[in-house]
Amino acid sequence: MKIKPGFIVKEVVGDYCIVPVDDRFLDFGAMITTNETGAFLFGLMQEEFTCEAVADALCKEYDVDFETALSDVEEFVAILSEKEILE
Numbered sequence: 694m695k696i697k698p699g700f701i702v703k704e705v706v707g708d709y710c711i712v713p714v715d716d717r718f719l720d721f722g723a724m725i726t727t728n729e730t731g732a733f734l735f736g737l738m739q740e741e742f743t744c745e746a747v748a749d750a751l752c753k754e755y756d757v758d759f760e761t762a763l764s765d766v767e768e769f770v771a772i773l774s775e776k777e778i779l780e
Contacts, residue, residue, distance in 0.1 A: 694738075694741065694742065694770075694779045694780065695738055695739060695740055695741050695742060695779065695780060696735065696738045696739050696773070696778060696779060696780075697777075697778055697779065697780045698715065699713055699714055699715025700712070700713055700714070700715075700778055701714050702727075702732045702735045702736070704732070708726050708727075708728070709726065709727045709728060709729065709731060709732040709735075710724050710725065710726050710727075711724070711725040711726075711727065711731075711735060711773075711778065712724050712725075725772070725776060725778075730751070730755065730765075731769060733751070733754060734747060734751065734766065734769050737750055738773075738779075744763060744766045744767050744770060745763065747766045748762040748763040748765075748766045749762075751765070751766060
């Protein structure tokens with residue numbers, strides 16, 4: 694899976710927002726806010742990924758154990774899936 698084309702992360706006053714930039718998503722009707730870690734994950738998910746690989750990258754970037762990282766990644770993936778941002 695990976696992020697659908699047409700979505701980007703923008704930093705807005707210290708927060709990060711996932712927003713559609715493609716006319717196909719004009720009815721998206723939402724903006725997802727996240728933190729720096731979520732923006733990092735979003736960047737990793739631009740290419741095909743597995744939750745385990747992203748969790749491993751998260752461990753290398755931040756001081757977090759693998760189990761916590763994997764749980765956080767799976768939660769983030771669930772949110773993105775619910776909002777139909779993943780393909």
